[in-house]
Amino acid sequence: MAVLTRNQEALIRSLATRHGRKESQYCLCDGPRASHEILTLRPDLVEQVILRDDFILRESLPVDPVVLSAKEFDRIRNTVHSQGILLLVRRPEEIPVQEKIDAPFVFLLDRIADPGNFGTMVRTARAVGLCEMWLTDGTVDPYSDKSIRSASGAQFSLRIRKHGDLTATLGLLKDKGFTNVFRTSPACGCNVFTEEKLFENSVIILGNEGGGVGDAPGSKDLNIPMPGDAESLNVAQAATVILFEYVRRLGSNV
Template sequence: MEIRSITSARNEKVKRWRKLGTRKGREEYRSMLVEGEKLLREAMDANLDIRAILISEEGTGVLERFPELGEVPVYCLYPSIFTGLVDTQSPQGIAAEVSIPRHHTPYIPAHRAQVLLLDAIQDPGNLGAILRTAEAAGIRNIWLGTGTVDPYNPKVVRSAMGSLFRARLHQGDLLKVIAELKALGFQVVGTDPRAEQVHFDVPVPERAALLLGNEGRGVSPELQAMTDERLRIPMPGEVESLNVSVTAGILLYEWVRQVRKTEV
């Protein structure tokens, strides 16, 4: 495996990788940077195209654990250049440019199915945690509405811990998406702190779409008006609301409990 050295921050490759730190750059190249051995392995297992390997001097030894990289170009960067490109303090001396997944089929109906609709989730950590929780709960089809943070933001990539690579992510106008889902027989479930029903008492529909909203304002009124069912999570304590990623975990795992109960 040939390793090419880069010592100048003005190198064209470095300029390209620096652009991948922005949403515009990721969209231009259809690439993102992943940092560390675990995320590189997850990207490879998801069959993403590994376009380049970036290492610092301490990352040379890590390469020995990836013999299947074959002819993927490897670049050894001057330490200050490498640390300037990565977003974490300890990325194990290795990062990679990998392709952004493409998903052409938004949804294939099944007898029992659940999808997740996210309205303007803005915090990268929240989105990453939701993606990871959704995969754990068996939900892969996820729609990201207008105003949602770029799912390939480095902070989302890290917090999703590989679930991002396996999710079927779609981006679009949720007003249109909900109309299309309803035409397929889906019922849309939303959250509302003033709802009469608590989530324990609402049966999960055969085809269900869970709608979660922005951290500050919640679900937009236009989308809320399209919900078929509204529920709330009971909170005996003196708090007004829960973090959206916590809300996602509570509701998705109530769905898991109900589905498991019917299958036993």
């Protein structure tokens, strides 16, 4: 049975802080569901597995685990509802922006601030079989413990890429042939259910919860019709509508 080194314990503590996460090549994954995803998708990234001694493990592990008493476990991991398993994981390697984009359209999150929304969008992307997601500067850390919990670890199934702010990212994507840029907009624009070129060499941008999508010259506004009188749809729900419209169109072409 492995023992937690002082360095690992210090690392885990520092990863609970924003500063510590920013500086680190590691991230933390808490709880059985997200842990199962990571152990299945990317066991190669798992540095250490810490178990509470009453935790019933269902997976085989890539490393010899550290087993702690409930008291010791809670001391390490300061959560109220500690769930008995904690992974110390290396962050996935950055995907070079030069590499080929393996998707019919680019799903781009512009300064999404809420890890809950981010996680929902990641899970939905995974459900529809999208393998790529792009983020602009200012979007939440995709590997913070909140993001991992909210996405149930599904971000480890995606190629997540970043290339600066919205202008820089769109410039790069245009050079790569993604020339139809759609910017979600609550009020007007082309209709998500009828726009023909929505998923053809396109970039679909979902924007910040408060401020929406930043300026994107040459882009088209994309509207999700809302017969009710809500002001606007939560960004994760908007993403769900768009991603499943893609699935619907796939169906009629198969």
